[in-house]
Amino acid sequence: MESLKVGIIGFGTVGTGVFKLLQSFNNIEVVKIAVKNINKKRETENLNKEILTDNPYEIVNNPDINVIIEVAGGVNPIFDILKKAIENKKHIVTANKELLAKRGSELFNIARENNVIILYEAAVAGGIPIIMPIKTILCANKINKIAAILNGTTNYILTKMTEKGLSYETALKQAQELGYAETDPTGDVEGYDTAYKLSILSTISFNKKVDINKIYTEGITKLNTRDLKSAKELGYRIKLIALGQVLPDGKIDVRVHPMLVSKKHLLAKVDNATNSIMLSGYPVGDLIFTGAGAGAEPTSSSVVGDLLVLASELETGNSPLPQAVCKHNEAAEQINIADTYNEYYISITASNNPGAIGYIGTICGKNNINISTIMQNGINEDNTAEIVVITEKSKESDIQNALKELSASESVKNINNLLRVMN
């Protein structure tokens, strides 16, 4: 294999994991590492401190380096740094989902002009091989659906809320104590991290550029233990699902939100920090890939895997992996959440009077919504009752109209939650 001379930008948990793993590969030399704080104490084995720099341009402009590993994260200043690196003809291996989601197509265009490869297996689902398989061995397929759990933090929180009846706040706190959630958990719990990954995954799966700004994104912060309990009683688990599908008219429905997933579905069985991706395509049918979606070790597997593929490809004559060059200049026509069709779970607090259930049924019917299950969960002290409704497939805008009408009614005290359902 071709010998690679590598510069690493970012030396946190993942960067250190990558450096450690690279010690076993003789054909890869780490020439320089860009760190945030050059004076920080570091215990990393085999690390010659002289290769550290706090100026990433010392890597980007270094003629001895032919590949950049970027594990720093964020869009600024990384975009400019990598742009310069590509213009300097350096190949890129990155784990930066936010960068790819927000400015990936610009980078891929610059890379194409410069005959340079960008690989990013680690950007989606950590150690799970998914980008490379979609681009290579699965490329005979028309992939028409993705349903995935792409964020370990939220899956861990939801698992604990389900298993132990914990509140969202308590489960989050435990996740933070165990290192599964960051001090500022916003990016995870609001679904942004999942949306970044989904935009990358759906772009390569559907062969059209999916715009991150048009992905409807809803996190898990509004879920309460009552929802998780009701879901369980009805034969479901609640998961934060990244959903992407190609509709019969070619338009694309891509979104991130919590869903009630039938407990018979394999995704319902994926617990704790594990990630799982279901792809449906023709002719392959349904495939499910499950594994660790984060952490230094699984992520380093993907980063170094990309590097080794690169080394092996460069040996054949320095021409880019044809299948690894993205060609997604056609924009996907993404539909609005209001135009999607789903089965729904609606949790309502209503007056405990005999007409309430009938009233809910009438409003639903008026808005083209068929109810498949309705369940009343006891009676509260204030003489209200929690009523849970599961609908048949309905249009989101109809549901929103029905909820407006219900909210305005005297019998309905509160619409507690609206969730979508996957069977």
Next chain:
Amino acid sequence: MESLKVGIIGFGTVGTGVFKLLQSFNNIEVVKIAVKNINKKRETENLNKEILTDNPYEIVNNPDINVIIEVAGGVNPIFDILKKAIENKKHIVTANKELLAKRGSELFNIARENNVIILYEAAVAGGIPIIMPIKTILCANKINKIAAILNGTTNYILTKMTEKGLSYETALKQAQELGYAETDPTGDVEGYDTAYKLSILSTISFNKKVDINKIYTEGITKLNTRDLKSAKELGYRIKLIALGQVLPDGKIDVRVHPMLVSKKHLLAKVDNATNSIMLSGYPVGDLIFTGAGAGAEPTSSSVVGDLLVLASELETGNSPLPQAVCKHNEAAEQINIADTYNEYYISITASNNPGAIGYIGTICGKNNINISTIMQNGINEDNTAEIVVITEKSKESDIQNALKELSASESVKNINNLLRVMN
């Protein structure tokens, strides 16, 4: 992409599926197809009958063809045919697990001498991407364990035996009626098909040549409904498991047999004809790949995927995919089943006398076997009782000795079954 001129050998279900899928790819031309019976009526769309032949050497010796798709199966006469094709510098895409398991290393050596590529994603687990990921994006890992369900027929039969309490014979008959099992089911139900796939998978995972003749192979024909029922009561499902592991001393433990799999394990949740492969490696951790393991459509996804990767690679200068050339000339040191360590399930029919359970415990203890669970399933009409024992991790040879001693005893009427357990 490079234009491929393809010859197909074998035109049954899979061959026809591949031909159909290839219609959507302009850069791939099917030049000739070798069939068994040239006079058979065929309804395949877009098939020009003039490209059919019943002589595969017309493909192998055709200078217009640069890739052979082999989906005929079996070792003879296919080995000789493919050998000739390789000597004629044709690349090979094959789904033939028996051939690769029995004579793969000979073929790979000839391919290396002739600078020709053999790809075989479809040979293991149908449509599930597993060969290419192991050889490319996962190649930074040391894989040390495989546990997999690689045969849809047996998994279907076991699912029906578990869910519906069917006998093996009835479940097999239903599987045959639905086309999930062949008229002669031997290759599937005796575990041979699974063993072929495991030999390929463990060879590329462990980077040492695993000898198919040294894989202990036990099928599902001796399982009865009582075993499936007891397993369920104890919190397990019975699955035909392909197991491969690298032991701390570097020796390799590779075998195929039914196992009680804890119902919490994701493999226990894989039902019907679905296949699933768990790989454990460092640094990636556990990965699970699940999907359709057979059938014309999923298999054609892998065959045409291999073809498209080949086309894309050949474009870069006709040098073989470095990572796709097998280098497994070092033979694995495979241990004998007698030297393996497992937890066990033992089903015994014993006299219904108060000493029986104590006696079983004593014999186990004498043979270094600790019992973790012991369960008596009611009393039979002839005043015998079925006793089920689950042991802690024990050596297979100790278990075999204990069973011999138990068989010789008056209290023990019959050793009904011995199965291994995976938690």
